[in-house]
Amino acid sequence: MKVVCILSGGMDSTTAMYQMHNRGHKVTALTFDYGQRHAKEIGCARAVCRQLDVPHTVVNLSGITKLLGGSALTADVEVPEGHYAEENMRATVVPNRNMIMLGVAAANAIAIKADAVMFAAHAGDHAVYPDCRLEFVHAVETAINVGNYEHIAVIAPFIHYSKTQIVQIGLEEGVPYHLTWSCYKGEDVACGRCGTCTERLEAFHLAGIEDPIEYQDREYWKTVIK
Amino acid sequence: MKVVCILSGGMDSTTAMYQMHNRGHKVTALTFDYGQRHAKEIGCARAVCRQLDVPHTVVNLSGITKLLGGSALTADVEVPEGHYAEENMRATVVPNRNMIMLGVAAANAIAIKADAVMFAAHAGDHAVYPDCRLEFVHAVETAINVGNYEHIAVIAPFIHYSKTQIVQIGLEEGVPYHLTWSCYKGEDVACGRCGTCTERLEAFHLAGIEDPIEYQDREYWKTVIK
Numbered sequence: 113m114k115v116v117c118i119l120s121g122g123m124d125s126t127t128a129m130y131q132m133h134n135r136g137h138k139v140t141a142l143t144f145d146y147g148q149r150h151a152k153e154i155g156c157a158r159a160v161c162r163q164l165d166v167p168h169t170v171v172n173l174s175g176i177t178k179l180l181g182g183s184a185l186t187a188d189v190e191v192p193e194g195h196y197a198e199e200n201m202r203a204t205v206v207p208n209r210n211m212i213m214l215g216v217a218a219a220n221a222i223a224i225k226a227d228a229v230m231f232a233a234h235a236g237d238h239a240v241y242p243d244c245r246l247e248f249v250h251a252v253e254t255a256i257n258v259g260n261y262e263h264i265a266v267i268a269p270f271i272h273y274s275k276t277q278i279v280q281i282g283l284e285e286g287v288p289y290h291l292t293w294s295c296y297k298g299e300d301v302a303c304g305r306c307g308t309c310t311e312r313l314e315a316f317h318l319a320g321i322e323d324p325i326e327y328q329d330r331e332y333w334k335t336v337i338k
Numbered sequence: 339m340k341v342v343c344i345l346s347g348g349m350d351s352t353t354a355m356y357q358m359h360n361r362g363h364k365v366t367a368l369t370f371d372y373g374q375r376h377a378k379e380i381g382c383a384r385a386v387c388r389q390l391d392v393p394h395t396v397v398n399l400s401g402i403t404k405l406l407g408g409s410a411l412t413a414d415v416e417v418p419e420g421h422y423a424e425e426n427m428r429a430t431v432v433p434n435r436n437m438i439m440l441g442v443a444a445a446n447a448i449a450i451k452a453d454a455v456m457f458a459a460h461a462g463d464h465a466v467y468p469d470c471r472l473e474f475v476h477a478v479e480t481a482i483n484v485g486n487y488e489h490i491a492v493i494a495p496f497i498h499y500s501k502t503q504i505v506q507i508g509l510e511e512g513v514p515y516h517l518t519w520s521c522y523k524g525e526d527v528a529c530g531r532c533g534t535c536t537e538r539l540e541a542f543h544l545a546g547i548e549d550p551i552e553y554q555d556r557e558y559w560k561t562v563i564k
Contacts, residue, residue: 169405171401171405175399176397179368179442179445179449181448205487207448211481211482215434218433219438220405223408247484248484254481255474255478255480256437259437
């Protein structure tokens with residue numbers, strides 16, 4: 113199978129791509145620059161693709177940033193701290209982001225005669241991000257396949273997996289987690305306090321190993337777990 | 339109602355926007371630059387928005403052009419001549435184009451608290467473009483609404499209308515057709531021979547008035563009608 117992977121440079125999409133690649137599928141990667149403040153993840157995506165020798169394109173979507181409104185990921189809005197599933201994390205929602213990225217990925221999949229597009233939504237995303245839920249995966253796959261001559265599958269391998277289970281899979285697959293980036297704040301060192309940092313630190317803890325990247329605050333997550 | 343219109347600068351989307359605007363709805367317009375060779379339509383879209391004093395954004399998606407493969411609209415592939423519904427017109431299909439444009443428009447609609455996005459697919463598009471069919475409109479609307487907290491309607495007012503009927507509506511609405519552009523070739527003067535030129539000339543003929551724009555070949559369409 114030939115798969116166009118949406119690779120953010122974070123741990124979920126990197127793990128999904130490693131697993132797909134390690135099983136012998138032909139993988140290419142797209143990383144979207146939509147003006148996110150944590151653009152550091154783009155460099156991480158590049159490093160990961162170099163490791164696997166996977167063709168990689170950074171897709172410049174900066175032309176849409178100003179259309180997206182006031183998400184904490186793209187505008188001058190403070191990144192919330194705390195647990196990933198908290199109500200205040202809705203400030204990090206970028207409207208319709210996954211349809212835009214999957215829409216472009218599907219167009220590219222058709223152009224290069226690939227069979228599928230993949231994105232790494234996981235169970236922990238469901239609470240806050242409606243476009244990371246199974247219903248959305250089905251709906252967008254239907255829309256892609258009604259709207260084109262070619263059949264393109266939409267694969268979301270971690271839709272029923274927790275972040276901890278993703279770490280466990282990644283360790284088996286040899287994922288270089290030291291090359292991945294999750295923090296929403298986009299500073300030089302991960303903050304340890306935003307939703308994605310606390311979720312990541314908890315996941316590594318529950319998987320029984322230490323997260324290999326550096327944090328400004330490696331203990332804060334323990335105060336917000338449920 | 340507040341509506342984000344996808345405005346190409348062609349006659350269908352211009353007519354749809356005029357009608358919506360003339361009925362008192364609050365209209366904003368997005369024009370997508372995805373590397374199409376007929377970029378002249380972008381200037382036409384700008385002129386039309388000035389006429390109506392409608393807020394207009396040209397969305398730079400040139401970062402995706404190279405991902406889209408070999409459509410005659412975006413790559414070095416010859417634009418086919420003949421009837422719009424002919425098999426050879428499939429060379430003008432840009433994969434997944436409407437999902438990408440509607441995806442961005444829906445994101446913008448959410449950001450500016452609009453109620454709907456509109457695009458002007460019409461009955462004549464159905465033969466060649468699967469993402470201009472009613473099934474696609476329904477599918478993409480479902481995906482948008484499953485994937486976001488907000489409800490955004492997808493309006494395709496001309497999905498059951500022929501190009502001739504669009505001209506008739508536009509004449510009633512006062513659409514300045516001399517400002518619109520359809521030709522796929524993107525030369526200084528419309529060719530009169532590509533699918534969209536022949537369809538347009540036939541539509542004006544059937545509506546009983548003369549198309550006010552200039553053509554290199556104003557008679558060719560008569561040789562390809564069915």
